[in-house]
Amino acid sequence: MTTQDLGARLGLVLAALASEQQRPAELPALREAVAVTIAEHGDSAVWLAIAVLDGAYPDPFAVVEGRRLFRRVPPLDALRELEKRRPRGWRFGPDVEIVADRVIVDVHHTARTGLATGIQRVVRNTIRHWSEEHEIELVGWESRMRGLRRLSEAERRNALFGTDPHAARPKRPAIAIPWRSRYLLPELAIEPERVPRIAALAEFSGNATGVIGYDCVPLTTAETVAEGMGPAFSRNLTAVSRVERVAAISDAAATEYAGWKRMLAGAGVSGPDVRAIPLATEASFPEGDDDAGLDRLVTDGLPLVLCVGSHEPRKNHLTVLHGAERLWSAGHRFCLAFIGGNSWNSREFEGEVERLRAEGRPVRAISDVDDDVLRAGYRHALFTVFPSINEGFGLPIAESLALGTPVVTSDFGSMREIADGAGGLLIDPRDDDAFAAGMERLLTDADLLDRLRAEAAARRPRTWGEYAADAWEYLVESR
Amino acid sequence: MTDPAVDTSPFAPLIRRLTTLAPRLGVAPEEPAARGAGPLLDAIARRLRELDRADGVWLTLAVVAACLPTADEVRRVRRELRLASEATAYRVLMAATMRSPYGFAAEDVEVEIVDDVVVDVDFCARNRHNTGIQRVVRQTMARWHGHRPMTPVAWSDDLGAFRRLGADELQRVVDWPGSRVSPAPAETGAPTRVVVPWNTAVLHLEVPARHHLPGLAALAEFSGNRVGLIGYDTIPIVSADTVPIAETERFVHYLTLVKHSHRVAGISDTATNEFAGFASAAAAQALPGPTTVSVPLPVDRPDTATATGPVAVAGADLPLVLCVGSQEPRKNQLAVIAAAERLWDAGHRFRLRFIGGGSASFIHRFDEVVARARRRGLSIEVLRGAGDDDLVAAYREAAFTVFPSLHEGYGLPVAESLTFGVPVVTSDYGSTAEIARDGGCLLVDPRSDDEIGDAMERLLTEPETLAALRAQIAERPSRTWDDYAEDLWRELAEPLRGGA
Numbered sequence: 001m002t003t004q005d006l007g008a009r010l011g012l013v014l015a016a017l018a019s020e021q022q023r024p025a026e027l028p029a030l031r032e033a034v035a036v037t038i039a040e041h042g043d044s045a046v047w048l049a050i051a052v053l054d055g056a057y058p059d060p061f062a063v064v065e066g067r068r069l070f071r072r073v074p075p076l077d078a079l080r081e082l083e084k085r086r087p088r089g090w091r092f093g094p095d096v097e098i099v100a101d102r103v104i105v106d107v108h109h110t111a112r113t114g115l116a117t118g119i120q121r122v123v124r125n126t127i128r129h130w131s132e133e134h135e136i137e138l139v140g141w142e143s144r145m146r147g148l149r150r151l152s153e154a155e156r157r158n159a160l161f162g163t164d165p166h167a168a169r170p171k172r173p174a175i176a177i178p179w180r181s182r183y184l185l186p187e188l189a190i191e192p193e194r195v196p197r198i199a200a201l202a203e204f205s206g207n208a209t210g211v212i213g214y215d216c217v218p219l220t221t222a223e224t225v226a227e228g229m230g231p232a233f234s235r236n237l238t239a240v241s242r243v244e245r246v247a248a249i250s251d252a253a254a255t256e257y258a259g260w261k262r263m264l265a266g267a268g269v270s271g272p273d274v275r276a277i278p279l280a281t282e283a284s285f286p287e288g289d290d291d292a293g294l295d296r297l298v299t300d301g302l303p304l305v306l307c308v309g310s311h312e313p314r315k316n317h318l319t320v321l322h323g324a325e326r327l328w329s330a331g332h333r334f335c336l337a338f339i340g341g342n343s344w345n346s347r348e349f350e351g352e353v354e355r356l357r358a359e360g361r362p363v364r365a366i367s368d369v370d371d372d373v374l375r376a377g378y379r380h381a382l383f384t385v386f387p388s389i390n391e392g393f394g395l396p397i398a399e400s401l402a403l404g405t406p407v408v409t410s411d412f413g414s415m416r417e418i419a420d421g422a423g424g425l426l427i428d429p430r431d432d433d434a435f436a437a438g439m440e441r442l443l444t445d446a447d448l449l450d451r452l453r454a455e456a457a458a459r460r461p462r463t464w465g466e467y468a469a470d471a472w473e474y475l476v477e478s479r
Numbered sequence: 480m481t482d483p484a485v486d487t488s489p490f491a492p493l494i495r496r497l498t499t500l501a502p503r504l505g506v507a508p509e510e511p512a513a514r515g516a517g518p519l520l521d522a523i524a525r526r527l528r529e530l531d532r533a534d535g536v537w538l539t540l541a542v543v544a545a546c547l548p549t550a551d552e553v554r555r556v557r558r559e560l561r562l563a564s565e566a567t568a569y570r571v572l573m574a575a576t577m578r579s580p581y582g583f584a585a586e587d588v589e590v591e592i593v594d595d596v597v598v599d600v601d602f603c604a605r606n607r608h609n610t611g612i613q614r615v616v617r618q619t620m621a622r623w624h625g626h627r628p629m630t631p632v633a634w635s636d637d638l639g640a641f642r643r644l645g646a647d648e649l650q651r652v653v654d655w656p657g658s659r660v661s662p663a664p665a666e667t668g669a670p671t672r673v674v675v676p677w678n679t680a681v682l683h684l685e686v687p688a689r690h691h692l693p694g695l696a697a698l699a700e701f702s703g704n705r706v707g708l709i710g711y712d713t714i715p716i717v718s719a720d721t722v723p724i725a726e727t728e729r730f731v732h733y734l735t736l737v738k739h740s741h742r743v744a745g746i747s748d749t750a751t752n753e754f755a756g757f758a759s760a761a762a763a764q765a766l767p768g769p770t771t772v773s774v775p776l777p778v779d780r781p782d783t784a785t786a787t788g789p790v791a792v793a794g795a796d797l798p799l800v801l802c803v804g805s806q807e808p809r810k811n812q813l814a815v816i817a818a819a820e821r822l823w824d825a826g827h828r829f830r831l832r833f834i835g836g837g838s839a840s841f842i843h844r845f846d847e848v849v850a851r852a853r854r855r856g857l858s859i860e861v862l863r864g865a866g867d868d869d870l871v872a873a874y875r876e877a878a879f880t881v882f883p884s885l886h887e888g889y890g891l892p893v894a895e896s897l898t899f900g901v902p903v904v905t906s907d908y909g910s911t912a913e914i915a916r917d918g919g920c921l922l923v924d925p926r927s928d929d930e931i932g933d934a935m936e937r938l939l940t941e942p943e944t945l946a947a948l949r950a951q952i953a954e955r956p957s958r959t960w961d962d963y964a965e966d967l968w969r970e971l972a973e974p975l976r977g978g979a
Contacts, residue, residue, distance in 0.1 A: 061808070064813075068813075068817045068928065071821065072817065196720065199720070215763075216760060218731060219757075220734070220760050220763065221735075221764065222732050222735050223550070223693070223696065223732070223735045228724075228728070230730075230731030230732070231724040231725075231727035231731070234716050234719035234727050237716070237717075237719070238718070238719050241717075252763040255762050255763040256763045258760070259757055259758070259759040259761075259762075260757075260760060262752065262753075262755065262756030262759065263717050263753045263756040263757060264717055265749065265753075265908070265909065266712065266713070266717065266749040266753050266888070266908075266910065267717050267718055267886040267909070268885065268886070268906065268907075268908040268909060268925070268926070269717075313551075318554070318555075322558045322562075326562070329562070390763065390764040410765075412763075412765035413763045413765065428765075432557075432558065
């Protein structure tokens with residue numbers, strides 16, 4: 001049920017574009033005033049008028065068509081044509097509200113998921129700080145992804161704390177239309193209905209825009225991601241190319257975005273400003289039972305080597321298994337535990353774990369653990385291993401070090417940024433010998449292990465408060 | 480030199496493959512070969528285990544199974560060899576071979592190890608399509624063939640490996656005009672001759688098909704061969720919103736090949752810069768990425784442009800404005816129509832002709848806009864499926880052409896127009912701006928209908944401007960396919976050839 005008639009919508013457009021102007025009482029005069037004002041204002045007004053009249057954000061194609069319409073025919077005729085167009089299947093657009101001069105934060109996915117993997121952790125930690133210290137409006141997308149709307153209170157709680165993943169959507173929410181506002185996207189958007197609308201908002205609406213950039217793995221390490229992710233992510237990037245600022249989560253992520261940005265010149269697009277705003281390196285675990293679930297991780301009381309992360313090829317877990325097998329064969333005594341879910345193309349990993357277990361090797365792979373078990377595992381482990389091929393950040397490294405446990409990890413990219421001199425033993429993850437040698441050193445060289453433990457203990461972790469403040473400063477306040 | 484008894488054994492093809500392989504790994508083949516395939520495979524496996532090298536594993540898998548291994552397979556076999564004993568190493572190779580499409584059973588297959596430059600021209604060998612990329616490949620190969628030490632190859636879909644071309648395929652690649660007139664007979668029933676490059680350069684002049692890419696990327700990463708590519712553009716990434724999803728899917732996997740390759744020759748400075756940008760992103764994973772070098776395409780007219788002299792067109796009282804290119808959003812034809820409508824309203828009179836096929840999803844919208852403009856009185860022709868003759872005739876008739884594309888690796892219609900002496904209105908950035916540097920073009924922001932219209936208006940109303948641009952075209956330096964083929968060999972093949 002929509003309540004806003006044409007007059008109400010035209011009134012909103014006029015108020016946004018020319019707040020000082022008196023709203024004419026009669027529809028013909030109102031129409032005339034709105035039409036002339038749109039023609040004067042150009043692209044941003046065309047974007048606004050379509051969004052308000054349709055109750056749905058336009059994609060870039062629709063804005064360019066609207067612009068051409070106002071060039072081709074007199075403003076009043078152009079406006080009448082805009083009034084006639086409707087998104088497919090919608091007889092009347094939903095109600096709209098203009099959200100002027102605000103910072104709106106698009107947490108559509110985070111508001112509706114119980115997942116707490118990398119991106120959700122970053123989003124939740126960030127918006128918790130932002131919402132404490134600044135005026136922000138948390139928003140998600142209407143059910144058909146045609147425009148943003150305010151979150152319900154329950155969705156808002158889930159966005160912030162992840163405690164209510166089944167929060168009901170608001171019934172028939174008004175579409176929130178940002179105007180002279182700032183739109184921030186701290187999560188990854190790849191939905192086909194959502195992405196072109198973000199692109200048009202960024203390119204045409206006149207609102208300021210910024211995103212958090214996690215990595216460009218689907219382009220730069222396509223051999224390790226599932227079918228469909230490359231195209232979806234590439235389309236995400238076409239929207240990001242119109243955004244003003246990308247806060248990359250590490251120098252490595254900034255390197256990837258900067259390389260991609262250089263590719264844009266051929267399309268005549270200058271691309272966003274890219275800056276590395278490194279994530280927090282503090283562990284966000286609540287205090288808990290130090291022995292929780294250790295029986296699921298440790299075999300026969302052996303020293304524990306822990307590997308955290310999903311078993312996707314990029315995480316290089318086959319190298320971990322191979323290194324461990326060589327060391328077991330050479331007589332070293334330790335047990336190996338993986339915490340993380342199976343994923344795309346993890347079959348070979350699963351088969352290898354099965355084979356090694358059948359041969360009596362002390363290896364376990366578990367998933368679906370809560371934070372208590374994860375924390376206990378990090379605390380109890382002799383050291384952790386994380387020889388990934390490419391990471392925007394490498395959260396398990398930060399978590400391991402924050403809990404005082406050394407890590408064998410890759411000697412480049414974000415992994416080096418986090419671990420170098422802070423409790424990490426750096427190796428080339430593509431060199432099986434180097435990885436096995438790194439593990440062997442930490443199994444046999446107690447002095448080295450102690451030194452790395454001391455490094456980890458001495459590091460001053462970067463807090464989520466510091467991260468959120470730096471990200472805010474860059475995305476909202478800097479010029 | 481082979482024993483007749485060996486030749487009649489059911490394992491003869493395998494023994495020949497192993498005999499070819501053995502000396503490359505430093506295994507003397509004579510004695511074990513005489514005892515059969517098993518002892519030879521055993522000797523090779525022991526040697527591989529001792530070497531513990533990725534390139535040796537790659538070569539062995541490629542030759543024994545006649546199939547280019549994937550990166551996962553190379554890593555796996557290397558690990559299994561390390562964990563095996565001397566006596567059990569051969570089992571690793573047997574199991575790996577059994578995992579390949581044909582196992583040990585590739586009977587009608589001869590494998591040769593080649594140290595010429597290997598040039599992958601699969602699509603051109605097997606297809607009769609001849610636009611953009613295929614023209615570059617065929618013009619280049621026509622000039623390299625017989626003059627440069629190289630082996631052109633196609634892809635065996637059965638095996639998943641490079642193979643030599645048949646006579647008809649070779650003709651299609653190196654003598655395109657001849658293949659149209661009197662095609663060579665197709666070779667049927669001939670054994671597949673698999674080509675495994677070793678210690679040489681492998682050049683990809685095309686963007687390989689999706690299912691070739693895992694094997695080709697592993698070749699680039701592990702084989703020790705140096706891999707070079709022609710870099711056409713990165714449109715499927717940068718302008719992903721304008722191409723089909725499958726095209727981007729193929730391209731991201733192509734980028735894995737690019738990432739592990741050694742050298743990319745871009746067809747323009749713009750295309751080169753796109754690949755250099757991607758290569759610089761690989762630093763985040765500690766990969767050097769390919770060296771990039773610009774080898775610009777020549778400004779060249781269509782192959783079949785033989786007619787001479789201007790074409791007299793009856794009743795052609797209005798100047799013709801020509802717009803060549805497939806009808807798709809990226810080519811920006813709707814901006815041209817919008818600009819033309821404004822000029823028409825201002826009283827300018829001209830004909831507008833579009834030549835080019837269309838993507839199904841876009842034609843509907845395009846035709847609507849054309850119909851609307853025609854109702855307004857504009858004279859617009861749309862030629863789809865036009866042949867080269869129509870194209871040549873149109874260039875000869877045109878007052879000027881308009882090509883305000885949003886993204887091009889090269890911008891062939893700009894170059895073509897210039898070869899016919901016809902001035903061009905084109906985009907003020909990227910590869911089109913590069914071509915325009917040598918004169919004959921008016922540059923516009925393609926995202927501004929007004930700028931496109933203003934430039935068209937100038938060429939419709941200022942004969943002196945049109946004449947000045949024509950004079951510039953006459954003065955442009957010439958660059959031919961001979962130049963391109965020579966430059967490409969020098970810049971792409973030579974640096975990768977190694978000791979040759």
